Amino acid sequence: MSDQGDIVDGRFELLERLGSGGMGTVWRARDTVLHREVALKEVRPQGPELSGDAARVLRERVLREARALARVNHPHVVTIHQIVDVGPHPWLVMELLPGRTLQDLLEERSLPPREAARLGRELLSALRAAHAAGVLHRDIKPANVLLRASSDRPDAVPPAVLTDFGVAALQGSTQLTATGELIGSPEYIAPERVRGTDEEGPASDLWSLGLVLYIAVEGVSPLRRATPLATLAAVLDEPVPPPVRSGPLSPVLEALLVRDPARRPDAARLDTMLAAVADDVAWQPTETAPRPPFTPPAPPPPPGSRSHAHARPPLDPPPDTTRRTPLRGDARGRTPVIVAAVAVALALVAGLALALTLRDGGGGGAEGKDGGQAAGSGSASPRTKEPSPRPTDTPTGGKPTGPSKPPASGRWIAQLHSEPLSSSAATRDRKLAAVRRTVPEAQYLRSDDYASLHPGYWVFYAPGPFADGRAALQFCAERGRTSGTTCVGRYLSDSAGDLGLQCKPPASSPAGRCVRS
Secondary structure (H helix, E strand, O other), X not given: OOOOOOEEOOOEEEEEEEEEEOOEEEEEEEEOOOOEEEEEEEOOOOOOOOOOHHHHHHHHHHHHHHHHHHOOOOOOEOOEEEEEXXXXXXXXXXXXXXXXXXXXXXXXXXXXXXXXHHHHXXXXXXXXXXXXXXXXXXXXXXXXXEEEOOOOOOOOOOOEEEOOOOOOEEOOOOOOOOOOOOOOOHHHOOHHHHHOOOOOOHHHHHHHHHHHHHHHHHOOOOOOOOOHHHHHHHHHHOOOOOOOOOHHHHHHHHHHOOOOHHHOOOHHHHHHHHHHHHXXXXXXXXXXXXXXXXXXXXXXXXXXXXXXXXXXXXXXXXXXXXXXXXXXOOHHHHHHHHHHHHHHHOHHHHHHHHHHHHHOOXXXXXXXXXXXXXXXXXXXXXXXXXXXXXXXXXXXXXXXOOOOOOOOOOEEEEEEEEEEOOOOHHHHHHHHHHHOOOOOOOEEEEXXXXXXXXXXXXXXXXXXXXXXXXXXXXXXXXXOOOOOOOOEEEEEOOOHHHOXXXXXXXXXXXXXXXXXX
């Protein structure tokens, strides 16, 4: 075993052990010829000495790492200078990176979503360069991410560098992998790699990147179990718990951590998604993990109590119908006319009309037998926690056009944008105004009101009516919205089984489920 002070290849003096793992030890060393410090990796697996075929396979794997890294010249990929092929173990001479690993940082704290998104973009750029050179990393994990020491960003995560391509596989070169051999860290391995199918490709590295970002923000490993075999079983079959701390990064994590590699976003789309989070711009949710169970709101206090007097929802004005096509069978489009007529006829009893308006929450409809609005004005979903606030920005500066109550269940809409519920009302309304520049009739709803939508968002939408998802996409195409980031056909329903009813523009991805069967 090598020790401090040893000279390797008559040139490299070992100064300090920097770290070790299952495939060897990394030293800080001095190049006595060029008078510079380098990182020297002694490729020596833990356990008994290898001999015969096993030693030959290991040596070939080291050569493969050197060739893989030599093909990638990128600021977020560690630079390899040369290989020293001397017995009993080969050595890799690499760029010495002052700093520490992402694993070291995560043992101290988790990352906020925006910082994680920025880190993710750096690692993704490294992977894109590697994939373009035909190289799959296959072992992306926090311990293999080095953080450069940086004085420019003392309070932020330092720039990341992806290293340890020791288990990388050159695309089209699999002869060095024995049948049934599994290379990599179990909890980060993509399901298709565990299955050993021919689906392995760049999407497999993106799964691993998704796990790294999930752990970085959530602070827990969602698939780690007590043993490697149990971990692999979890990777294959167990659902990934929905993120709870990731905020705007949650849709990105859910998009990556799906077991069908064909459903994961490609590198270009993923970079756009991460950039949106890093720049504090909301991104369209992506159909992924199962919806978490709904927790019903606490029952209201009894009538007449002190708290009940303050529990009355705010009064919302009726919706503006000047820029909206009324829904078939929906009387809400006629509400302003009805209210105006009633106001004229009952001018002498305005006080009574006001009292009725306050009692009915400003919708202008009579209460039905179940305590909700009458069917003619759109019944509220049983999942409604609170009435949706009205928007403040409008395309004309006139009356608000946002709905006073959630739209009825059982209809298609054209989803134009989604904004996290954590955003301020001013931010939400400003972005709604931007959408209305091209779709003046746009409104918004609260996604928590429908089991068929992902929770936690204000959804900006065009109400239709639309016969199916394709009709919604046609509406968007006529207004120049032809990508999955600007329009998606969605089905509003109280059934979680309708979560998959998502119709995407053909130009961005397969159309999806556009018709409710």
